Amino acid sequence: xxxxxPASGAGIRIDTxxxxxxxxxxGRFGLRHxxxxxxxxxxxxxxxLANSLVGNAVDTCVIESFEGGLRLSTGDTPVRMAVMGSxxxxxxxxxxDRQTPVKPCRSYTLAPQTTLMLNSTGSLRHAVIAFHGLxxxxxxxxxxxxAKAGLGGIDGAALSAGDQLQISTPAQGPELECEDPVLNHxxxxxxxxxxxxxxxxxxANGIDTFLNSEFRLSTDVDRMGARLTGPAIEHRDKAARDIxxxxxxxxxxxxxxxxxxxxxxxxAHTAGGYPKIATVISxxxxxxxxxxxxxxxxxxxxxxxxxxxCVRAEAAALQDAIxxxxxxxxxxxxxxxxxxxxxxxxxxxxxxx
Amino acid sequence: MHDTWTxxxxxxxxxxxxxxxxxxxxxxDQVVLLDTRIHAAMTAGELQGILExxxxxxxxxxxxxxxxxxxxxxxxxxxxxxxxxxEQTDSESSHWQIPVHYxxxxxxxxxxxxxxxxxxxxxxxxxxxxxLFKVYMLGFLPGFAFLGDTPSELHLPRRxxxxxxxxAGSVAIANQLTGVYPWDSPGGWHILGNTPVxxxxxxxxxxxxxxxxxxxxxxxxxxxxxxxxxxxxxKGQFQRSSLRQRDL
Numbered sequence: 001x002x003x004x005x006p007a008s009g010a011g012i013r014i015d016t017x018x019x020x021x022x023x024x025x026x027g028r029f030g031l032r033h034x035x036x037x038x039x040x041x042x043x044x045x046x047x048x049l050a051n052s053l054v055g056n057a058v059d060t061c062v063i064e065s066f067e068g069g070l071r072l073s074t075g076d077t078p079v080r081m082a083v084m085g086s087x088x089x090x091x092x093x094x095x096x097d098r099q100t101p102v103k104p105c106r107s108y109t110l111a112p113q114t115t116l117m118l119n120s121t122g123s124l125r126h127a128v129i130a131f132h133g134l135x136x137x138x139x140x141x142x143x144x145x146x147a148k149a150g151l152g153g154i155d156g157a158a159l160s161a162g163d164q165l166q167i168s169t170p171a172q173g174p175e176l177e178c179e180d181p182v183l184n185h186x187x188x189x190x191x192x193x194x195x196x197x198x199x200x201x202x203x204a205n206g207i208d209t210f211l212n213s214e215f216r217l218s219t220d221v222d223r224m225g226a227r228l229t230g231p232a233i234e235h236r237d238k239a240a241r242d243i244x245x246x247x248x249x250x251x252x253x254x255x256x257x258x259x260x261x262x263x264x265x266x267x268a269h270t271a272g273g274y275p276k277i278a279t280v281i282s283x284x285x286x287x288x289x290x291x292x293x294x295x296x297x298x299x300x301x302x303x304x305x306x307x308x309x310c311v312r313a314e315a316a317a318l319q320d321a322i323x324x325x326x327x328x329x330x331x332x333x334x335x336x337x338x339x340x341x342x343x344x345x346x347x348x349x350x351x352x353x
Numbered sequence: 354m355h356d357t358w359t360x361x362x363x364x365x366x367x368x369x370x371x372x373x374x375x376x377x378x379x380x381x382d383q384v385v386l387l388d389t390r391i392h393a394a395m396t397a398g399e400l401q402g403i404l405e406x407x408x409x410x411x412x413x414x415x416x417x418x419x420x421x422x423x424x425x426x427x428x429x430x431x432x433x434x435x436x437x438x439x440e441q442t443d444s445e446s447s448h449w450q451i452p453v454h455y456x457x458x459x460x461x462x463x464x465x466x467x468x469x470x471x472x473x474x475x476x477x478x479x480x481x482x483x484x485l486f487k488v489y490m491l492g493f494l495p496g497f498a499f500l501g502d503t504p505s506e507l508h509l510p511r512r513x514x515x516x517x518x519x520x521a522g523s524v525a526i527a528n529q530l531t532g533v534y535p536w537d538s539p540g541g542w543h544i545l546g547n548t549p550v551x552x553x554x555x556x557x558x559x560x561x562x563x564x565x566x567x568x569x570x571x572x573x574x575x576x577x578x579x580x581x582x583x584x585x586x587x588k589g590q591f592q593r594s595s596l597r598q599r600d601l
Contacts, residue, residue, distance in 0.1 A: 029404060029405060030404070030405045031405075031495075031559075031560070032405055032407045032416070033405070033406060033407050033408055033491065033564070033565065034491050034495065034496060034559060034560065034561040034564065035491040035492045035493065035494055035495045035496055035497055035561065036495045036496075036560065036561075037495075139555055139556075140555060140558060140560060148494075148495070148536070149494075149495040149496075149536070149553065149555060149560075150555055151555050156555070193364075194362050194363070194364050194365065195362070196361050196362040196363060196369075197361035197362060197363050197369045197371070197412075198361075243374070244374055244375060244376055244410050244411050245409055245410055245411075245490070245492065245493075245499075246369065246371075246409040246410065246411050246412045246414070247363070247367070247369065247407040247409050247412065247414035247492075249363060249364065249366070249367045249407075249414070249416065251364050252363065252364075269492060269493055269494065270407065270491075270492045271407075271409055271490065271492030271493060272492075272493075276363070279362070279363050279364030279365075279367070280364070281364055281365045282364065282365055282366055282419070283365075304362050304364075304365060304423070304424055305423070305425075307364070307365035307419075308365050308419045308423055310365075311365050311366075311419045311420070312419065312420060315420055
């Protein structure tokens with residue numbers, strides 16, 4: 001799995017990984033009973049859209065990259081890619097050449113020996129990048145990186161400089177574009193929650209504080225969870241603020257003795273001993289990994305039935321956006337893209353002989 | 354199984370079936386029994402939409418696909434789950450005998466545990482070895498097993514000064530539980546000893562040695578046997594199955 005050959009052949013070389021770049025697919029399911037979290041991409045809708053834009057199956061592994069600094073290069077063959085988010089992403093074919101912006105919601109064909117630079121993830125904290133034909137090795141049913149147990153990724157770790165990713169086949173057909181049906185949702189400040197399973201461990205005042213106060217995202221946010229700060233949420237019994245451990249899932253909101261909520265995310269442990277006042281509904285979880293420290297958030301209680309209705313509606317909207325993906329229509333054909341198209345044709349002809 | 358559990362909501366894709374609020378072997382047995390029944394029903398094509406189950410000390414969490422089912426539908430189906438047939442749950446569980454090097458560098462808290470309990474260190478080891486433990490749940494870390502019950506003579510609250518690093522393989526106690534650490538981790542339990550056997554191996558499926566409901570006993574080994582086992586593991590000759598006991 002640890003390839004050390006230089007950037008050549010059909011692949012991508014990681015030049016610099018940035019703050020944190022990991023390979024993530026949908027996640028590693030079915031092992032929570034053994035203490036293994038799901039991991040997986042924090043923004044599954046973007047994973048599906050990005051993969052659809054490059055002609056992959058929607059569940060294919062993507063790179064999830066936090067903040068700026070990720071820099072990668074193509075080898076001897078062109079690579080079709082797409083990014084989702086709000087990034088400042090640029091491609092550059094030769095050192096000294098002009099840098100061309102790479103916009104989200106659209107696939108691009110990177111010519112051989114092209115460098116892709118994620119200068120920043122913009123107003124949001126991470127971006128998702130898909131590559132056509134990305135090859136990853138699956139471990140316990142997933143390629144998702146979970147470094148704590150050395151699972152998935154490249155040798156069980158986050159991406160690091162020099163890592164080589166393999167691409168199976170060059171993409172064919174036109175570059176594609178889509179609409180992003182979730183971006184506005186991800187920019188919002190509302191976290192819908194279903195109260196429970198331990199809402200009865202909190203006083204009426206505590207529940208009121210939780211649902212009617214502003215909480216700010218702290219700087220303590222990672223793939224394991226997000227700490228928020230605000231007025232202390234009051235427990236019912238101050239002497240018994242711990243519980244006998246039960247299951248945690250992404251979205252569980254633990255409130256330890258200090259009354260400050262922690263929303264657990266994809267890499268969090270699978271059980272815990274703090275009472276859980278509520279659970280953030282699955283489609284609102286991406287906000288926590290995307291928004292910036294200091295942003296104000298509000299918890300809003302919804303019923304399970306209404307939560308499931310919203311989840312189904314968003315799944316339908318996502319599927320609709322995927323179904324309406326179409327060839328790029330109003331593309332300004334730059335020298336780079338023209339060149340890339342020619343190279344693609346050449347490679348395709350070569351392979352078909 | 355009627356009315357032994359209470360359904361609690363945990364969002365749009367998890368339903369918690371709660372059996373109790375304390376750590377008791379009887380509750381764990383009920384959780385494991387229902388879990389086994391549910392998996393048998395899933396194998397038979399029932400309970401469509403359940404993705405996975407998570408047994409804990411107090412509850413069984415059911416993770417489901419909200420595009421395919423709802424908590425109401427699942428609760429309705431669970432109330433009608435055939436409670437008759439399944440009594441051979443023991444066949445699902447394994448019994449493991451785990452070699453432990455007690456005391457010294459392997460068990461830095463053995464002497465303080467002896468002091469706090471007023472027992473000789475040898476007696477602490479003897480008591481800990483005498484117990485047939487059950488795996489109450491896994492969690493905290495991948496493959497970390499909470500075992501119970503530790504003999505009552507050894508019940509101690511957690512250390513007032515948690516350690517920044519509890520080494521992988523540590524066998525440690527707190528209150529009524531014994532924990533076995535598959536990974537280096539911070540921790541506040543009293544470390545009695547260390548086992549060299551791998552408790553979690555991502556190359557194997559299942560990756561964790563134990564599962565909830567398994568039984569476990571510990572066997573004291575000396576330094577020579579510890580070294581021999583370590584050598585065997587380093588050479589890749591160690592087989593997990595050598596720890597499984599056929600007869601209790």
